[in-house]
Amino acid sequence: MxxxxxxxxxxxxxxxxxxAHLTQRGLADRAHVSYSLLSKVESGHRPASPAFVAACARALGIESSVLIGQPFTAEQREDRFDAPIAAIRASLENWDIPLDPVTPPRPLHEIAADVKVLGELRRSAQYVKTAEKAPALIDELVEASHRHEGRQGERVHxxxxxxxxxxxxxxxxxxxxxxxxxxxxxxSxxxxxxxxxxxxMLTAYLRAQSCFNTGRHEVGFRLMERSLADVEDxxxxxxxxxxxxxGNLRLRAAMLAARIRPAxxxxxxxxxxxxxxxxxTAERLGGDTQNYVMSFGPSNTRIHEVSLEVELGNYGRAVKAAERTHLPDEFCALYPDRVSHHYVDVSRAQLWMGDRQGALSSLLKARAAAPLKTRYHPQARxxxxxxxxxxxxxxxxLANYARWLGI
Incomplete structure (x- = not known):
């Protein structure tokens, strides 16, 4: 390819x-998608939605990332991700073997402070800094896990x-x-x-995210149902x-349900x-809540309302939902990654509605909120x-934006 x-x-x-030796009609039937839409997507006259990509990928027996073209290696090399990603791969090799390093792990309160910083970097979509900082923390925490038992051992994990x-x-x-x-x-x-x-439950939530790539949306949905039962008490x-x-489990379940085929x-x-x-649930919380596991509130729920309408192909409703979505300044400052994703979704809906200038304007807002998040977002491309x-x-x-994306 x-x-x-x-x-x-x-x-x-x-x-x-x-x-795969399939005709367009054959793939459309196997993927349960419109033959007309498949023809337009292949010719470049219609953009491919994530749900459409997942349906085709599953029908072809491949992962969605193959059709998306991920990872975007040239851009990652330009942004100097190669060394941090290699270090992450190396750190994942050990999770259960004590190595007795020359320098023992620091006290847990010092490590916890660095983990908190890491979380802030992740939330603000500072991917390079997150990737650079994480491997050493993983190595140190794995070693600490062999030196602590009981409550302290649980804290390490x-x-x-x-x-x-x-x-x-x-x-x-x-x-x-x-x-x-x-x-x-x-x-896990x-x-x-x-x-x-x-x-x-957070692990199950992230595991369900991988189902978007494989097209096993029904598996992810059942995972969310199981976790929702576990959290009920x-x-x-x-x-x-x-x-x-x-709240987050419900939102993920909504997006998964929207992609289950045949629709x-x-x-x-x-x-x-x-x-x-x-x-x-958001109304019960009474406002946006920053939580140690998963933050949640009305703002994120409104963002997902737009995403859901886009996934369901109701682009007019998505644009209207976006018009009544007003994100507080504090939310935008704390969660630029979510804001960026929101504006990418809005741009998709505007494009389908024929508002090309609006779509470009939303893409510019996405880049302003979280540049790296936007640059590697397949739907932005x-x-x-x-x-x-x-x-x-x-x-x-638009030409400058395309060059910035690497197109």
Whole structure:
């Protein structure tokens, strides 16, 4: 397959379809997608949605990342990710062997302070700094896990599980799907030893995210159902951590339900019901809540309302939902990664509605919020390619944006 940033997803679908000796009609039937839409996507006249990509990938027996073209190696090399990613891979080799290093692990309160900083870097989508800082922390925490028992041992594994969570966000965001699976395995090992049921649920939440790549959305949805049952006791007690976890699980369940194929009214109803449950949880919290496991509140729920309408193909409703979504300054400062993702979704809806200038404006807002998050977002690239194909007299702003993406 060509390793070109100018290759749109539709061209990759066509190539893989030909390799599988399938006609467009054959792939459309197997993937349960519209033949007309497949034809337009392959020719570059329509951008490919994540749900469409996942359906085609599963029908072709490959991962979505193959069709997306991830990881974007040239851009990652330019942004100096090579060494940090290699160091992360090396740190993941050990999770259960004591090595007795010359320099023993620091006191846990000092390590915990660094883990907190790592979390702040992750939340602000500072991928390079997160990737650079994480490997040494992993090595130190793994060694500490062999030196502490009881409550202190559980604390080490809580810190280690959270560190893995930060790493997962980076490698998954960069498109290193295989590495993300390894991170999840290590996270699961520590979460089960952390004495914290919410860390176990967070692992399930991230595991469900990988189902977006494989197209096994029904598996991810069942994972969310199981975790929702596990968190119910804490929710009944009004525990704020439980409410934050429940809200996020509902939002992920909504997005997974929206992508289950073949799509139908029952899936749409299920997705909307999950979002409504999440909104009721957000109202119960009374505002955006920063939590040690998963933060949650009305702002993130509104963001997902837009995402959900885009996934369901209701682009007009998505644009209207975006118009009534007003993100507080504090939320934007704390969660630029979520803000960036939101504006990428808004741009997709605006593009489908024919508002090309609005789509470009939203992409500029996404870049302003979290540059690296946007640069490696596949849908940002797909939208820019569609904008360029729609207007061959490409404006200077759009041309500069495309060059910044590596197109």
């Amino acid at each position: 060509p390793d070109s940033s100018d290759t749109h997803i539709g061209a990759r679908i066509a190539e893989q379809r030909n390799l 809580r810190l280690l599980a959270y560190t893995y969570r930060c790493v997962h966000d980076v490698v998954y965001g960069l498109g290193h799907i295989d590495l993300g699976s390894t991170v999840l395995a290590r996270m 090992y520590s979460a089960e030893r952390s004495g914290d049921p919410y860390m176990v 804490g929710v009944r007690r009004g525990d704020r951590s439980a409410l934050c976890v429940q 139908g009214k029952s899936q749409e109803d299920s997705a909307r019901a999950q979002w409504q449950e999440a909104w009721e 797909e939208t820019v390619m569609a904008l360029r194909r729609a207007d061959r007299s490409t404006s200077g702003t």
